[in-house]
Amino acid sequence: MPLLALALACPAALLGACSGVVDESSGSNSLGEPLPVHHLARIHIILQPPGDAPSDDPALEVVARFVQYRGLDEASVRVRADLPPLAIDRLRPGQCMASEQLWLPVEEPGAREAAPVSRRELVLVDAGNLAVQIGEASVEVPLSLVPDLLPYMSGVEYDYVSETLPPRAWPRGEPSPSALTITVDGAGDDELTGFRVRAAIPEAVVLQATPSTDRGSLLLEWRPDGRGAPLLVRLSSFIGSEPAGDELTCLLRDAGSHRFDLDDLRSAGLDLSGDTLHLGASRLARVRFDAADLFTRDNAEAVVEVRSEALVVWP
Secondary structure, eight states: OOHHHHHHHSOGGGHHHHTSSOOGGGGOBTTBSOOOOEEEEEEEEEEOOOOSSOOSSOSEEEEEEEEEEESSOHHHHHHHTTOOOOHHHHOOTTOEEEGGGGGSOOOOTTOOOOOOGGGOEEEEOOOOOEEEEETTEEEEEOEEEOOSOSTTEEEEEEEEEESSOOTTSSOTTSOOOSEEEEEEEEOSSSSSEEEEEEEEOOOOOOOEEEEOTTSSEEEEEOOOOSSOOOEEEEEEEEETTEEEEEEEEEEEOSSSEEEEEHHHHHHHTBOOOSSEEEEEEEEEEEEEOOBTTTBOTTTEEEEEEEEEEEEEEOO
8 A cells, every 4th residue: 555545544643653664753752752763574475385185274375564663572562563473483493382372472581661652653664565476476465554453553564365376386296486586666765665585485394194003102204305494393183173172383303204202292282182183384484684774684584484284094
């Protein structure tokens, strides 16, 4: 959405915040000097390779947020902007955690106390048109106004979900494209100019899952891709089509195999009373990027995640 249209859509009291880039003077009032402005950005692209195995997950998701804020700590901003820390940053190799726990805010050592509401600002910046080129296909990612839930939060968010990959993006039976390109046009002013990011597409994980005959362990095997980056594995139990208990997310070394002790998974919260176990595996590639002087390699990242699935039917 152009900045002019966004400004017209916002209440007059929020016009300064909705314009995309925070005016340094807007954080100054009778309570003191202007508060420092911080930035945070992520473009997260999730792909599921074409195949014959049915899946309830979308084949393509794109989520992007470009955030400016003041008067708040980063953990609070991540919660409000729907930018939780990545699971690969929350877990150690070999560790499992209930997936919903990964969405909880992370306590920041020495986090600054939140400023009074009147001095808080959280703006999701309109960065202009955003497109993703995958193979020979290009996807335009729509943006929408954020819900008007907090008096100090405004702006736009980018979200795209599709049950199928676009034609010519990743033809069935062919290897994945080696990389994709993200193009952002910019806001049409000197504050946030356009930029382009090229990111690798990781190789999909093809899991082979073999339970022990006594249901005491589960062996996972796959082909390492040689990058040394860890895998994310999600485990959820089902009785028929109904989930049983909570999903677990585990971080594994990309060593080609891992044996789970099922008692350990039960202790971590997995309900194994079901008749099937659904496994989801992800490889991630991350690249840091710069965009004007607002977003830098310290606070801006593009993440490409390739997901695949496997199913265990208990003997």
